[in-house]
Amino acid sequence: MGLFNRPESRRPGFKLAFLACLAAIIVLGMGVFTRLADAGLGCPDWPGCYGHALWPSEDHEVERANAAYPHMPVEHDKTWPEMVHRYLAASLGLFTIAILAMAWRNRGPGLPLKLPAFILGFIILQGMFGMWTVTLKLWPQVVTAHLLGGFTTLSMLWLLTLRLNNQRATLPTIEISRLQALRPLALVGLLIVIGQIALGGWTTSNYADIACPDFPTCQGEWLPSMNFADGFNIFQHIGPNYLGGTLDNDARVAIHYSHRVGAIVTALYLLFLFVKLRGLNATAAKPLSVALLLVLIVQIGLGISNVVFSFPISVAVAHNLVGALLLLVMVTINYFLYTASVSRGGEQT
Template identity: 50%
Template sequence: MKKLAVFSLALAFVVIILGAYTRLTDAGLGCPDWPGCYGHIGVPQQAEHVAAANAAFPDRPVEAHKAWNEMIHRYFAGTLGLCILAIAIIALVKREPSRPLKLPLALLGLVIFQAALGMWTVTLNLLPVVVMGHLLGGFTVLACLFVLYLRLADPHRSYAGLPLLAAGGIVVLIVQIALGGWTSANYAALACTEFPVCEGQWWSRLDFGGAYSVPPADNYEFGAHDYAERMTMHIVHRIGAVVTFFYLGFVALRLLGGHSRVSKTAPVVLLAVLFLQVGLGISNVVFSLPLFVAVAHNAVAACLLLVMIWITWQLSQAHGGSHG
């Protein structure tokens, strides 16, 4: 199970990167049906299949590059689901006191719900709430797989006694990831083109109620909010980035100050990843959202989450407790 957990963890990281790439290349509706693509297990290639697909979906003619982006993401996500199913089966069949059971079963339920979110992303035409939920679901699967690996690597450590400072850092980071997901799902990443502040009298145009509502629309591709609402999303995400930077930086400095239960490597890694993430966020604005930088911004957010879980795990003090 430990080797399978490591493989699944790496695969989940790849799925998050592919999901970001799919979203940022506007390929979320590259296949307008689910789970196949225009009724096929792969992207239609032959001329008669393409013609039939275009006739069946006249509003969504085949764009092969977008369809392949979407299907490759689905293939990897489906493989991850099968791996998690295998982990749950192993946990049920080979039950041992030191081997977790509840976490693999929870992961299985989570990945099934994540698949449903993937379906709704397509069938509800990129409804922002669903898109953001799908993003958060992917990060949650990644986090749970990492916790599963840590528990298998150190079966005598329990969840009790997690220090509030580090656990609070995870909460702050998750909120910031959610804000970023909402900004991306509503195509607001370039709503402000200047740095460090937004252009013009941005403060007079803030619209929090509109920014965090879901306006009625037949299709949410390329966004349904007006500029002021998107600008508000962007500004809030920037403010969240500042709060997250100072909070996680404070955690790292406290750990460097001599906490004996944490490896000195952990806070150094945290600071390095944190500064990298800030640099990528600034680059997204300054260089107008380059694809590589935007995808890397998602990937490094996942790395930050894993680092915070690693630190919180090291700080846990209770041993020999629950193994659920």
């Protein structure tokens, strides 16, 4: 069984949902680049940029913008990433409006309508978090929530694509019972991946990426000095400005170290899940298990490369995008496990 169904068997809106997934990946990548390039406050106002629909480029525009925001002068290498990200995010909203309109027009039994409506509502909420990211000046709680919202949006769009793909595995009764036993394990794996992504978001939003500049030790020690109370204080006050971070070194080390430990836990659990998937006598399980293993290996390699090569933006962006791909693999595995049905005549796909 391939990943995608025959074109004639797909439901209306499949292509649009798939394109929206691609758009969401671009938006997520651009958002990560904006964050890692310290361009999150490249435009100190919202929704414009120093009062412009794009950004100030002419000398007189820059002069006027600097006068209006004397504490945040124009930096050309930071204005354009922020505004490009905003417009790409807006285009994703248009995609979801079109998807919802098509779902409403083709509504009927078995055709998802609630999910497209929920996705649109969630993207509107994401827009609000984008605004709060600027107005609350990179408050870590909002930045992390905004990042998780981007991953969530992509995951829901991918789930919608899978549903519109209209393809489910069919297995003999004896295999279905083994598959059902694997469902809670796969769900736990999904939650672990989400938790690790949240840890990664908290790490970047608190500028704890470089808190451990060496590998496999951290600051030359296996167990460095850490301040977990401050590092994971989610009730810290708002503002005035979190650009560059406000935590002390021990707090940042605690965050970074936790992300590394989380990576080990995630890797071990997903390897366990890989073995369980390989044990299923189902054609669809084997490519999913291979995809899980390959993406996991690449993600581990990128995580180590981040430290070894002193966190280049290209590697850091790739690490985030492959993390998104790992999340989509887990969503696909769970979809496969929870939608598989008993085959007729002993055949399976």
